[in-house]
Amino acid sequence: DTAVSQTPKYLVTQMGNDKSIKCEQNLGHDTMYWYKQDSKKFLKIMFSYNNKELIINETVPNRFSPKSPDKAHLNLHINSLELGDSAVYFCASSPGTGRNQPQHFGDGTRLSIL
């Protein structure tokens, strides 16, 4: 019974394509996040939503667009994929935005751009 689930687990696609990654959490959390782990292994926050409202939007190309249809879902759509987008993307959720509320992560989506 996965708490934070991401689909797909692997995504291989051509440069220039548009793709989406879906994330769902069944923990009843209010806050969700997208992180990117690049080839240097740094986990960097991209976006965060609290109760479907965007609260963190880091310096991310506007080819990346998050969408939160409800509190349990946060999807990531990427337009015109580039080689540098190859990375592992992690979705996470937390009960709220308090710092003593640890984030729960999904298992990641490995995106490879050919």
Add this chain to the structure above:
Amino acid sequence: DQQVKQNSPSLSVQEGRISILNCDYTNSMFDYFLWYKKYPAEGPTFLISISSIKDKNEDGRFTVFLNKSAKHLSLHIVPSQPGDSAVYFCAASDGSNYKLTFGKGTLLTVNP
């Protein structure tokens, strides 16, 4: 600009011994620190945290120490077990928001 640094990419210890994982930070505004553990092909899982008002926090075999003057924290695992073999990430946040800044991680291998 790496605000959170884990300078040891890997660490190998014998089962039963102590594992010490280190983390340094440069941003003096950071006041809350967390450790996450990550197995291959899985997401990070929260392990333990510490606020800057404390210098130590303990949870079972895991203890985190914080030295604010040195901007350094460490995670001690005693005794180490083979199941502890994983990548350990240090993360930090400042008082203005809850955004986490992660280090690159340290791969811990505990040998039976």
